[in-house]
Amino acid sequence: MLSPVEEIKSRLDVVEVIQGYLKLQKAGSNWKGLCPFHSEKTPSFMVTPARQMWHCFGCAQGGDVFAFVGKMEGLEFGDTLRLLADKAGVKLSRQDPQIQSKRKRIYEVCELAARFFQRQLISNTGQAAVRYLTDRGVSQESVKNFGIGWAPDTWQSLRDFLNGEGYTDPEMMDGGLVVQSEDSKDYHDRFRHRVMFPISDSNGQVIGFSGRLFDKIKAKTVHADAGKYINTPNTLLYDKSRALYGLDKAKLAIRQSNNCVLVEGNLDVVMSHQAGVNNAVAPCGTAFSQEHFRIIKRYSDHLLLAFDADEAGEAALKRSVAMALASGFSVMAVATPFGKDAADAVKENPKLWQEAVASPAPYIGLILKKSLEKFKLGTLEAKKAVALAVLPFIKSVASPLERDHWLGELSLKIGVEKNILVSELKSVQVYGVEGTGVANSDNFSKKTAGTEQSARIKQEEYLVALLSRYPELKKLITEDDLIILSQPGMMAAVRVIMDGGEVRVGEISDSAMLAGDFLDEFVVEPQSEFLKILANLRKQYIQSRLKIIQTDMSKAEMESDSANLELLKVEFNELSKKLNG
Numbered sequence: 105m106l107s108p109v110e111e112i113k114s115r116l117d118v119v120e121v122i123q124g125y126l127k128l129q130k131a132g133s134n135w136k137g138l139c140p141f142h143s144e145k146t147p148s149f150m151v152t153p154a155r156q157m158w159h160c161f162g163c164a165q166g167g168d169v170f171a172f173v174g175k176m177e178g179l180e181f182g183d184t185l186r187l188l189a190d191k192a193g194v195k196l197s198r199q200d201p202q203i204q205s206k207r208k209r210i211y212e213v214c215e216l217a218a219r220f221f222q223r224q225l226i227s228n229t230g231q232a233a234v235r236y237l238t239d240r241g242v243s244q245e246s247v248k249n250f251g252i253g254w255a256p257d258t259w260q261s262l263r264d265f266l267n268g269e270g271y272t273d274p275e276m277m278d279g280g281l282v283v284q285s286e287d288s289k290d291y292h293d294r295f296r297h298r299v300m301f302p303i304s305d306s307n308g309q310v311i312g313f314s315g316r317l318f319d320k321i322k323a324k325t326v327h328a329d330a331g332k333y334i335n336t337p338n339t340l341l342y343d344k345s346r347a348l349y350g351l352d353k354a355k356l357a358i359r360q361s362n363n364c365v366l367v368e369g370n371l372d373v374v375m376s377h378q379a380g381v382n383n384a385v386a387p388c389g390t391a392f393s394q395e396h397f398r399i400i401k402r403y404s405d406h407l408l409l410a411f412d413a414d415e416a417g418e419a420a421l422k423r424s425v426a427m428a429l430a431s432g433f434s435v436m437a438v439a440t441p442f443g444k445d446a447a448d449a450v451k452e453n454p455k456l457w458q459e460a461v462a463s464p465a466p467y468i469g470l471i472l473k474k475s476l477e478k479f480k481l482g483t484l485e486a487k488k489a490v491a492l493a494v495l496p497f498i499k500s501v502a503s504p505l506e507r508d509h510w511l512g513e514l515s516l517k518i519g520v521e522k523n524i525l526v527s528e529l530k531s532v533q534v535y536g537v538e539g540t541g542v543a544n545s546d547n548f549s550k551k552t553a554g555t556e557q558s559a560r561i562k563q564e565e566y567l568v569a570l571l572s573r574y575p576e577l578k579k580l581i582t583e584d585d586l587i588i589l590s591q592p593g594m595m596a597a598v599r600v601i602m603d604g605g606e607v608r609v610g611e612i613s614d615s616a617m618l619a620g621d622f623l624d625e626f627v628v629e630p631q632s633e634f635l636k637i638l639a640n641l642r643k644q645y646i647q648s649r650l651k652i653i654q655t656d657m658s659k660a661e662m663e664s665d666s667a668n669l670e671l672l673k674v675e676f677n678e679l680s681k682k683l684n685g
């Protein structure tokens with residue numbers, strides 16, 4: 105048996121824990137950042153995920169996760185142990201009763217609910233669900249390992265149980281477990297007559313559920329309004345754009361293999377693990393987001409798409425692949441067709457699944473191959489069609505070397521010169537950029553922008569991140585302010601938020617600094633912070649306008665265009681007043 109310290113270490117990722125305190129950047133297989141224990145301007149603080157250690161080359165301090173948190177929080181070892189045990193969900197004997205925060209209460213109701221559902225599965229009412237799971241090929245061991253349960257077809261069972269355990273309706277609401285009816289204001293269970301998959305955070309603590317309806321007759325009658333899958337709505341703990349089903353069980357295997365297998369749904373994950381492919385995860389009822397990739401990047405640089413071959417045509421998947429490529433992942437896909445989905449493939453023959461995963465091909469290569477099969481080469485139109493199918497992915501690739509490789513490959517296959525493809529690449533839209541209107545191809549080239557410009561972009565991103573986190577701030581901004589944003593994508597994002605829509609920070613920026621947790625922890629007064637940035641951006645806008653007007657004025661002077669010169673002078677004076685006033 106593991107000691108509490110070992111247990112905690114096995115559950116916590118040193119990179120993740122340290123990232124809770126400071127910003128880290130990927131540096132090869134390690135992470136680096138500014139040392140919190142001595143003052144420095146260039147990063148010499150390194151974290152090594154493979155060894156789960158950190159070290160500062162500036163002040164020569166280092167150690168494991170305990171050493172870091174103890175130093176950072178100024179705690180004795182015992183207190184550090186308690187803090188990290190709590191974080192890792194490890195029970196220490198004789199744990200002090202603590203002030204129960206809202207988050208803690210949600211963890212508790214989720215954990216209790218998971219156990220409740222598990223008990224229901226082995227009760228009499230759960231027999232149909234057990235049969236369903238058996239039919240799908242899920243072993244008893246997998247049921248246990250993933251904590252799969254059953255929500256009975258009743259309105260109050262879970263609510264009654266949790267009430268009996270001392271939890272209030274609003275607390276269950278906070279955990280997303282009950283729903284309040286609009287008319288009667290009564291609370292009832294959200295999940296009914298469903299096979300329940302608990303969703304855990306990366307430390308293995310339950311934060312939400314995915315409930316699957318399997319009964320076809322019920323699906324058509326009593327539950328016709330609800331979907332085949334219902335997931336926990338976003339709560340303090342659960343965010344669907346970040347939650348990855350199976351990550352807690354897969355993370356070690358992902359790190360060890362430096363490869364993450366992406367499958368579609370809960371059962372695919374369960375069955376993949378059952379077949380010994382332990383590095384598989386799935387999103388929870390959404391497409392993969394930038395946030396998902398940011399999380400996976402902590403463990404691996406390689407992705408393996410193991411979706412059904414037909415799914416590859418889907419727009420959402422294309423967008424995800426484009427995002428993954430732009431985030432610097434190498435993206436492979438299973439090359440051999442393996443039937444309907446991962447779950448069915450494993451049920452049919454686990455070996456088939458293992459082999460499919462073991463022999464992947466580069467995703468871009470597969471798209472190229474498929475397009476060549478689809479459009480018979482020979483006509484100009486066909487060449488164009490193949491190029492257009494493949495170029496958007498090549499454009500997404502972060503590595504210039506890899507980009508060049510695929511351009512060469514495409515050139516060879518369709519018999520079009522590489523330099524023509526290179527110029528074609530410029531006008532091609534990256535998947536995921538069209539449609540939302542939020543992400544903008546400018547984002548991809550911003551790294552090459554001047555430092556002044558990139559500082560401004562960062563401020564614009566920060567502004568949008570604050571707005572998306574605290575939508576009430578939109579009162580402080582008007583339609584006229586949109587013009588101060590230099591990025592069309594940022595402008596679109598602000599407009600979406602002003603219209604009451606939602607923008608995910610992951611879609612506008614790849615900066616981890618802007619993620620929700622960071623804002624929550626470090627921004628004490630969002631409003632004054634927001635106003636400060638707004639004033640700053642307004643000032644920068646006016647300054648850049650003034651520069652342009654000055655150039656225009658000297659041009660007008662040279663051309664003796666006195667009318668225009670007069671107009672420009674008026675604008676110049678007005679803007680100068682604004683800048684100083």
Ligand SMILES: [Zn+2]
Nearest residue numbers: 139142160163
């Ligand atoms: Zn240091």
